Amino acid sequence: MQASDVKAVAEKAALEVGPEAQETAARVTALFRHLFLYDRGNQLRVLEDSGLSMTQCKALLELGGLGQSAETWQVGDLAEHFGVSVPSMSRAVDAMVKKGLATRVEDPDDRRVRQVKITAAGKDLVETLVAVRQSGIQAFAATLSADQRRKLDAAVDSLMDREDIAQTYEHLKGSEFA
Numbered sequence: 001m002q003a004s005d006v007k008a009v010a011e012k013a014a015l016e017v018g019p020e021a022q023e024t025a026a027r028v029t030a031l032f033r034h035l036f037l038y039d040r041g042n043q044l045r046v047l048e049d050s051g052l053s054m055t056q057c058k059a060l061l062e063l064g065g066l067g068q069s070a071e072t073w074q075v076g077d078l079a080e081h082f083g084v085s086v087p088s089m090s091r092a093v094d095a096m097v098k099k100g101l102a103t104r105v106e107d108p109d110d111r112r113v114r115q116v117k118i119t120a121a122g123k124d125l126v127e128t129l130v131a132v133r134q135s136g137i138q139a140f141a142a143t144l145s146a147d148q149r150r151k152l153d154a155a156v157d158s159l160m161d162r163e164d165i166a167q168t169y170e171h172l173k174g175s176e177f178a
Contacts, residue, residue, distance in 0.1 A: 039136025046132050050125055051099070055092040058082050060101055063118035064126030065171065072105060072115035101125060130172070 017025070036043075047057055059078050073081075079089035093116050096102040101122035107113035118126070141149065160166050 035137055035140055038140045039132070042136060043129065043132045046129055052101075053092060053095070055082065055084055055088060056096050056101075059089065059092055059116075060096060060118065060122055061126060061129070063102060063116065064123055072107075072117045074107075074113060074115055078116065096122070134172075 050057075052060065059073075059082070062078065062081065063073065075090050075093055076086050078093070079086045082089070084092075093102060093104070096116075097104060099121075100119055102116050103119055104114040105117050107115050141152075144152065160169065
């Protein structure tokens with residue numbers, strides 16, 4: 001997606017939400033931006049060192065179970081999920097296979113179809129990315145006063161009734177990074 005496309009999507013989204021939602025979005029964006037940069041770019045450094053493109057990174061995180069957590073994915077389904085072309089996703093998967101982060105496996109129901117599955121090395125990279133992100137957020141949380149932490153916890157707790165957020169939290173809570 002080109003920068004001009006992103007700007008058009010953002011402008012359209014701004015027209016579709018009310019001023020309260022825009023204000024909430026601005027506050028959440030400020031927090032996310034701060035958290036993203038708080039660790040002095042450590043997560044970005046891990047991504048750069050991996051040599052992954054953004055498409056490859058998104059696909060790897062999805063294959064690693066931080067999204068809908070399918071055991072395997074068809075390339076076309078990954079492409080559709082992330083809004084990229086099938087050839088683009090196929091090239092991304094090919095590069096991940098060459099790096100030993102993913103593998104193509106035969107579909108048990110249709111031998112003509114190849115699916116993508118994360119490898120142990122891919123899982124290790126996902127775990128590293130999660131650990132680096134978690135470490136940065138923990139360092140930020142340590143700077144909060146007890147009152148600020150209670151308020152943040154209450155705000156986040158109020159979102160735990162959303163299945164998507166609760167599922168990700170349970171996944172992370174069960175990992176060594178919680």
